[in-house]
Amino acid sequence: MSTSVTPRSVWRHSVLRVSVCLESLGGDVDQxxxxFGLTLEQLFQPGYRVPSHVLNQMMDQCQLETGRKDFGVLAGQQTPVTNSALGVSVRASNNALEGINRFKKFAPVIESGAVFKLQCLGDTHIMNIGGWDERFNTSMLDAMVSSICLAVNYLTPDGIKPLHITMQQSQPENPATWHEFLAESIEWGASTTSIAWKSEALLQPRLLADERTALLNDALMEPQLQQVLRNSLTQRVEAQMAAHLEDGAPTPELIANDLAVGTRTLQRLLKEDGTTFKEILKLLRQRYAKEKILDSSATVSDIASALGYEDPGAFSKAFKTWFGLSPSEYIEKERDLSKQ
Structure with a gap:
């Protein structure tokens, strides 16, 4: 299996939002x-990307210069200097749910490691925002959540706010800006970042919808999406598998659908990357099993079921094949090592 990790990157529009926000707060954008070794000429080049860690450092610098801990939220509320094809297609969507699904599909273009998962629970739609390899910088995550909230506000008839948001960061000393632009109800220090909306509002048809314009701009986004996916395919496949792992064994068809590629294309690209779907799934299961087997609250049956094994005995046999020890032997060995 290929072990190289592709550095994460963001599209130029995220940097332009930061620049507009800094200028609005009296900062020096040129400086x-x-x-950070960037120019406006570069940022106006279609397809130009910036390493994610550079944007993280830029946002930290902006926070420092402006003294605004809420800089990420404010940046997400800014209109970029140039319209992106994604922005146009989202604004032309038939309803807010279509717009959210476009964010989900093209999330890797916004930030190459982004993994958005959308689910419907009763009368509520929830978008979970995560990523492979590392957690997002707090300000960068604020900006991402803020920009999505702004777009959905635009797409809904009454400009609705989310019902509820969960944020991984600790509660800021003064969360007023988060409540003003994001949601009244925010859970801080959560295990995941998510945004929940009332489904009925998301499905309201829009008078300004233009499906032809939306589809034309989707087509403009496709080459960027395919390039980003190709550059980080193995990591993204693993991230999508992990998101589905406890729902049952993920299939190539399911993951291909998540990544908006054909199943055969996915298999071919993984082969070119020096790995296979089965190999990634096996390694992911091994890592999951290793982590969970030492959790005293998880039984072997629980872990087996989470990994798609109907028979705990079959899981135990697989575990011994992977690590040369049965689950009980592995636990005992780790306990002995911890005492040394």
Whole structure:
């Protein structure tokens, strides 16, 4: 299996939002860009991308210069200097749910490691925002959540706010800006970042919808999506598998659908990357099993079921094949090592 990790990157529009926000707060954009080796000419080039860690550092610098801990939220509320094809297609969507699904599909273009998962629970739609390899910088995550809330607000008849948001960060000393632009109900220090909306509002038809314009701009986004997916395919496949792992064994068809590629294309690209779907799934299961087997609250049956094994005995046999020890032997060995 290929072990190389593709550095994460963001599209140029995220940097432009930051620049507009800094200028609105009286900061020096030219000085900021120069500090990080960027120019406006670069940021106006279609398809130009910036390493994610550079944007993280830029946002930290902006927070420091402006003294605004809420800089990420404010940046997400800014209109970019140039319209992106994604922005146009989202605004032309038939309803807000279609717009959210476009964010989900093209999330890797916004940030190459982003993994968005959308689910419907009763009368509520929930978008979970995560990523492979590392957690998002707090300000960057604020900006991402803020920009999605802004778009959905635009797409709904009454400009609704989310019903509820969960954020992984600790509660800020003054969360007023988060409540003003994101939601009244925010859970801080959560295990995941998510946004929940009332489904009825998301499905309201829009008078300004233009499906032809939306589809044309989707087509403009496709080459960027395919390039980003190709550059980080193995990591993204693993991230999508992990998101589905406890719902049952993920299939190539399911993961291909998540990544908006054909099943055969997915298998071919993984082969070119030096791995296979089965190999990634096996390694993911091994890592999951290793982590969970030492959790005293999880039984062997629980772990077996989460990994798609109907028979705990079959899981135990697989575990011994992977690590040379049965689950009980592995636990005993780890306990002995911890005492040394």
């Amino acid at each position: 900021l860009l120069q500090k």
